[in-house]
Amino acid sequence: MKPAVFVAILLPSLAVYLSLTRRWRDREPPMGRAMAAALAPGFGMGVSSCIYFLLMTVAHSGGRAALLDSACWSAAIALLLIDRWRQAKDRSTEAIDRSFPHRAARSGGNATAVFAAALSLVALGGLAAASFWVQWTTEPHGEWDAWAIWNLRARAIWRAGPDWPAVLSPDIAWSWPDYPLLVPLAIARLWQYAGTDSTAVPALVAALFGAASIATLAVAIGQTCGWTAGLLSGAILIAPRTFLFQAGSQCADVPLAFFVLAAVSLAVAGGTACRARRSLLMAAGLATGLAAWTKNEGQLLLVLLVTFLVIFPRRFGLRASWHFAAGAAVPLAVIAWFKWSLAPPNNLLGPHAMNGALARMTDETRWAMLLDRTTGMLQAWGGTRVSALLILAVTAALIAQPARLAGTRMAQGLLLSVALLAGYLVAYVIAPTPLDTMTWHVSTSFDRLVTQLWPTAVWSFFQLSGDLEGGSRSFDALRLTERSR
Amino acid sequence: VRDWFGRFRQVRLLLAAIIVMATGIDANLRPTLEGWRHRDRTSSLSSVEERDRLYQELAPWLPSAGQIGYIPPPDWPSAGAVRDFFLASYALAPRRVVVGTAPEFLIVTAAARVDADTDLSAPRSNDPRLAGFLLVRTSSRGARLFRHLP
Numbered sequence: 220m221k222p223a224v225f226v227a228i229l230l231p232s233l234a235v236y237l238s239l240t241r242r243w244r245d246r247e248p249p250m251g252r253a254m255a256a257a258l259a260p261g262f263g264m265g266v267s268s269c270i271y272f273l274l275m276t277v278a279h280s281g282g283r284a285a286l287l288d289s290a291c292w293s294a295a296i297a298l299l300l301i302d303r304w305r306q307a308k309d310r311s312t313e314a315i316d317r318s319f320p321h322r323a324a325r326s327g328g329n330a331t332a333v334f335a336a337a338l339s340l341v342a343l344g345g346l347a348a349a350s351f352w353v354q355w356t357t358e359p360h361g362e363w364d365a366w367a368i369w370n371l372r373a374r375a376i377w378r379a380g381p382d383w384p385a386v387l388s389p390d391i392a393w394s395w396p397d398y399p400l401l402v403p404l405a406i407a408r409l410w411q412y413a414g415t416d417s418t419a420v421p422a423l424v425a426a427l428f429g430a431a432s433i434a435t436l437a438v439a440i441g442q443t444c445g446w447t448a449g450l451l452s453g454a455i456l457i458a459p460r461t462f463l464f465q466a467g468s469q470c471a472d473v474p475l476a477f478f479v480l481a482a483v484s485l486a487v488a489g490g491t492a493c494r495a496r497r498s499l500l501m502a503a504g505l506a507t508g509l510a511a512w513t514k515n516e517g518q519l520l521l522v523l524l525v526t527f528l529v530i531f532p533r534r535f536g537l538r539a540s541w542h543f544a545a546g547a548a549v550p551l552a553v554i555a556w557f558k559w560s561l562a563p564p565n566n567l568l569g570p571h572a573m574n575g576a577l578a579r580m581t582d583e584t585r586w587a588m589l590l591d592r593t594t595g596m597l598q599a600w601g602g603t604r605v606s607a608l609l610i611l612a613v614t615a616a617l618i619a620q621p622a623r624l625a626g627t628r629m630a631q632g633l634l635l636s637v638a639l640l641a642g643y644l645v646a647y648v649i650a651p652t653p654l655d656t657m658t659w660h661v662s663t664s665f666d667r668l669v670t671q672l673w674p675t676a677v678w679s680f681f682q683l684s685g686d687l688e689g690g691s692r693s694f695d696a697l698r699l700t701e702r703s704r
Numbered sequence: 705v706r707d708w709f710g711r712f713r714q715v716r717l718l719l720a721a722i723i724v725m726a727t728g729i730d731a732n733l734r735p736t737l738e739g740w741r742h743r744d745r746t747s748s749l750s751s752v753e754e755r756d757r758l759y760q761e762l763a764p765w766l767p768s769a770g771q772i773g774y775i776p777p778p779d780w781p782s783a784g785a786v787r788d789f790f791l792a793s794y795a796l797a798p799r800r801v802v803v804g805t806a807p808e809f810l811i812v813t814a815a816a817r818v819d820a821d822t823d824l825s826a827p828r829s830n831d832p833r834l835a836g837f838l839l840v841r842t843s844s845r846g847a848r849l850f851r852h853l854p
Binding site for chain 2: 343
């Protein structure tokens with residue numbers, strides 16, 4: 220693979236890392252370096268996709284867009300580095316205030332427990348890498364939906380040049396041209412840097428989001444609950460076969476899972492943290508916007524998180540909504556432009572498909588079939604001998620040391636996950652498809668929907684290990700905040 | 705009591721780590737090894753790669769954008785036939801492959817061929833669907849590209 224591809228990944232990742240770890244206000248500590256490093260590659264890929272969309276629209280050529288893209292990112296990095304140097308000079312004598320999620324928690328167990336958790340993660344990580352390699356070398360173009368939707372769109376954008384909006388034609392309605400373009404544009408951008416449409420690039424993007432999901436989960440749990448739980452959460456994320464298969468499939472479900480995890484964990488942490496809440500909520504807003512730019516399901520997450528902020532005004536405050544909105548602004552502007560000016564309406568949930576939606580919504584036969592099918596698929600999800608959800612529940616019970624604040628975080632995480640799942644079920648029911656088509660639709664897509672929620676479910680359950688580490692300064696800070704309320 | 709509880713907590717952590725590792729290895733090791741062996745046994749291209757190359761052979765004789773006609777095989781819309789049609793779109797992107805003979809250029813795969821008595825390199829076919837079309841190119845695997853006569 221050409222070095223230019225790695226430069227294209229590194230530039231936005233570095234700019235995002237510098238932005239996330241920047242001190243935006245005097246009293247606000249920045250986000251922790253480990254968390255920022257875990258989020259940066261995925262956020263970088265997402266933000267660069269938004270910028271590339273705007274540049275393609277303005278420049279009308281992939282070559283010019285890539286040139287402008289590299290210039291924009293280089294300038295942003297230079298400005299952020301100058302700013303960091305200036306801030307460091309101003310604060311050379313000032314102690315840096317580090318609170319959640321900046322300071323690493325203690326390990327939360329003796330050396331044997333930490334070693335066992337690390338061994339689990341390393342062993343399963345190695346197996347995941349081998350599985351990914353086998354899947355890529357067997358199917359270099361990805362699984363069916365990957366080449367029929369995401370890689371097809373990326374190829375078309377990369378090859379079409381100035382006429383790239385033609386790739387959203389209703390002529391290929393079977394390829395869902397209304398789907399958002401984060402993944403295709405991220406791939407097309409890397410191909411433009413590489414100068415060739417190598418099949419290694421979509422695989423690299425898939426690997427990056429898979430690895431970023433593990434890192435984000437392990438760091439988010441590790442910094443609040445201790446590294447034993449953090450390492451274990453990373454291991455359980457990749458234990459189910461279905462998650463690994465979807466990660467290597469080159470579809471957009473694992474990228475979406477990464478953004479859902481980031482959005483929910485940062486929003487919930489922002490609601491419970493005493494400090495750094497502005498930067499957390501802005502990052503949560505950005506993750507939500509990027510989720511909506513990844514797949515249409517992400518737009519449901521946006522609605523739910525906005526509702527979440529409105530329902531818990533005492534916890535968040537009106538200002539929090541503004542910080543969340545500021546973070547989501549760029550991806551949402553891009554989505555609005557894309558949906559209103561370029562994309563055709565969605566076949567299943569577009570305005571024309573809403574005729575008779577109420578009748579379908581109240582159709583008991585549809586609900587009975589849907590619940591019967593999805594309950595079975597949910598229990599069997601993961602490709603494990605025993606249900607992956609049961610394994611998660613047992614693991615969480617084994618490491619549990621319940622505390623009030625940890626319980627709150629878990630409840631909020633699970634509430635959002637269940638609400639998303641409920642939204643998906645409603646979408647199945649109201650889609651204008653006959654019963655047998657709906658059954659087929661559920662059979663071929665429900666596993667992927669659960670994959671989207673799996674990292675968030677693991678994060679939520681692992682909140683139960685909160686007090687296990689008792690004594691982590693960051694966690695104490697959270698608990699004090701809760702008491703003061 | 706605290707020591708005992710602490711020790712018990714370590715046992716719980718160890719147990720959790722063992723369960724997670726065993727579950728992950730049990731679920732992933734066998735499919736990964738099977739995939740590895742299958743990959744070593746079959747050195748040929750994947751079916752997607754094979755179809756991609758087949759249609760790419762025709763790409764130099766096609767316009768860089770626009771609609772391309774496609775005649776589906778007789779078993780349309782079986783899963784295999786639909787997959788093949790989607791793969792034609794994937795290989796020839798950003799051209800938009802559509803079922804029918806309305807566009808100027810037309811692809812006829814080997815499976816869609818009904819003129820078995822016609823030589824593959826013959827400029828005209830006796831297939832009634834191809835009336836008014838002239839052969840432009842035949843790929844190495846029997847897919848033919850036709851162009852509508854002006």
